[in-house]
Amino acid sequence: MAAGSADSPATLYGPASLTFGAVAVIAAVFAGFVGMAIPLLFGSLAVTFALLGLARRLNRGQCVTGLALGALGVLYPVFLVTVLGV
Template identity: 75%
Template sequence: MSTGSADSPATLYGPASLVLGTVALIAAVFAGFLGIAIPLLFGSLAVTFALLGLVRKLNRGQCAIGLATGSLSVLYPIFLTAALSV
């Protein structure tokens, strides 16, 4: 009796975090035109998926890049807003 496919939805944590982190970082660069909602939302989703992927040890390289780009895209608008409000 076969056990079925070895693929699971958890294998998509790495690519999802990589794509969301990249889109969030690009949106963070253009935060003056787009606003800060898109980088914050996509960046936090990228960080969440990256951490879930790192815990399950699936696609660790993609998860690490997604974690880095996602965290940069979350922190950049926050620091930019704090620097400009002083």
């Protein structure tokens, strides 16, 4: 690899966090059908990859979007359980 090359596995933190965040939000909407573990797992993975990507300063826009979607995917089912007592 050449010095300063952007070809590393760390460049995939942004797209991975965005994908996991989107899946977490979609699974959170259908939490009654797919269960609560799926949005919690994918949301926490999205937050983790987003924070790693932001620390490396790679694909910031995707990392911020993945962080927001992942946090929403984690907090939405938790909010439903605490408020509705489902």
